[in-house]
Amino acid sequence: MLHITSPIRAINWNRVEDEKDLEVWNRLTSNFWLPEKVPLSNDIPSWATLTRDERQLTMRIFTGLTLLDTVQNTIGTISLLRDAETQHEEAVLTNIAFMEAVHARSYSSIFSTLCLTPDVDDAYRWSLENEYLQKKASYIIEHYKSNDQLKKKIASVFLESFLFYSGFYLPMYWSSRAKLTNTADLIRLIIRDEAVHGYYIGYKFQKELKKHAVREQDDIRDFAVSFLFNLYEIESRYTESLYDTIGLSEDVKMFLHYNANKALMNLGFDALFPSDICAVNPAILSALSPISDENHDFFSGSGSSYVIGRAVATTDGDWTF
């Protein structure tokens, strides 16, 4: 939308045209969080156990994620506003844009809690100079600047549901080894938000796509698949440039394939990467979603499933077996 109607209309949430708008608005607002909620300083002793190379890798990966969040906050989501079909969709998109700013801001909280300023400055310099990071961001921005709303939505879903995951892998990996577990809790909040964003924009994409003739739909699908493979090429090089140092590149790529499939599914397309190359390390899957009755990550201080026990006085009967 973003065109000024005459007369100018006030948004009415009691007359919703697309129920998904309200459903997603409710989900996003109930998910709202700020980095201050997470006790990041509990990770200071753990940070000290990482080697210099591991610390540098972690900072670089987090600046890479910050860069993508910045793009999404100030360019991506804003570029989608113009195509919104309803005023409620506009409201949801502005919520998404703001949360991307919160995500970008969170990495700075991690840095100020754990790292030395010169090291962080180095990592930011690295993010300006890393060929693959710059390439994937420009590639996405190129489509955000186009006037094609379907392509913009595809770019957005690929950023939110695919490109972040080479970065998300590392905190999940540390967490699976009981390192930086509070940082991992914060990243899990971001991962949860990105799922809703990809889901919603993917849904709006599908809705728009249905208005087109079958042949155009096929063309758009072909475009999405080739766009994904181009991004995948860059993403593989990016992954190798970072994870080769700790010998994890191949494991990260499994995670990339798995998430590429989910990005396609968010757009309403079938998964493309076969299961034998989507065999994500079970430790990573379990760091992502501990099965509900599994033990809570005991090292963490802020997990969502962390419940403080209630004290109850014992009676003699408790000791009769």
Place this chain on the structure above:
Amino acid sequence: MSLVVYYSSATGNTHSFVDRLGVRALRIESKGESPILDEPYILVIPTYSDNEGRDAVPKAVVHFLNYPENRALIRAVIAGGNRNFGAMYALSGSVIAQKCQVPCLYCFELRGTDDDVYHVRRRLNIFWKQKC
């Protein structure tokens, strides 16, 4: 082969999954009267839980299961979700399993991969053979 009853929202994820299973299926619509069943079935549903696990089961499915006839005929559940939601992943499956005392046969993400479809088809075959 046996009946699948499912719910799918406007994204069509669960619809696509059930469609690819290629079994006899009945959709619970989000509006209007619930169907009342007279034969055993397996329920396939997505998850919409909040962070506390509230409202995991879609409202239309709750209405459907409020009919004792429908509750009596459910034999198993299969749930969709997204691992990004952590411990809430495919929560609707365990909620139904607990409330209706039936097994949760499988969990899949979004619209499921071809592998998921293959595994579910296999499990459905084995399950119904054991039941008959």
